[in-house]
Amino acid sequence: MRASIVTDPPGASWTGLKPGDHVTASLTVTNTFAYPVELSGVVSREGVLTVGAHPLQVGFDIVRSTDAGGGTTGACPLRADALPADTHARVLVDVTFPQAAGNEYQNASGQATLFLTATQITPEECGGTVAAPPAGRGPGGLAETGLDLSPTLLVAVVVALAGWAIRAAGRRRRGRTAS
Known part of the structure; x- marks a missing residue:
């Protein structure tokens, strides 16, 4: 508190x-x-x-x-x-x-x-x-202000990793299609 x-x-x-x-x-x-x-x-x-x-x-x-x-x-x-x-x-x-x-x-x-x-x-x-x-x-x-960063940070990291994985998969697919 x-x-x-x-x-x-x-x-x-x-x-x-x-x-x-x-x-x-x-x-x-x-x-x-x-x-x-x-x-x-x-x-x-x-x-x-x-x-x-x-x-x-x-x-x-x-x-x-x-x-x-x-x-x-x-x-x-x-x-x-x-x-x-x-x-x-x-x-x-x-x-x-x-x-x-x-x-x-x-x-x-x-x-x-x-x-x-x-x-x-x-x-x-x-x-x-x-x-x-x-x-x-x-x-x-x-009232208490601000927010607990733990869950927020976790969601942001998961979203960033998911975005990175989707972009990497798209690049890999484009690389295969170009070959």
Whole structure:
């Protein structure tokens, strides 16, 4: 199973920022997996607004919280940074366009993207204190995406071999006919 997180809202966007502007956003992140996860993030930047002497500044802070009942179900005593199963965290996004930004940024554009990653923390990493998920419980929220390559790859190889065999047989037949 894959660890999954759901963000609400799924993103934030600002346009028309001027030097000195400061904006913030708060995203709620939910761990929909049956085990605790380590939540981390990284900001990628591109475009003129994100480089130079006074670029657009983008930061974030992950604030962990407890489950809906206020407890710490699924908590991981050995990993204080863990986000337990079925709990929420807030991601506070902070964007500042420095007051000192000059005309070199006029009519320029840029994009900063925050990528969040949830990495499953195993029961062993929690000192064995996290129980296995109840029978039949899988990750909620987001559906698993992608596909298992094993059967797909096998079918592709079989089809390729069959095509190669048919072409080889056709060439052999043509060679016999030409003789």
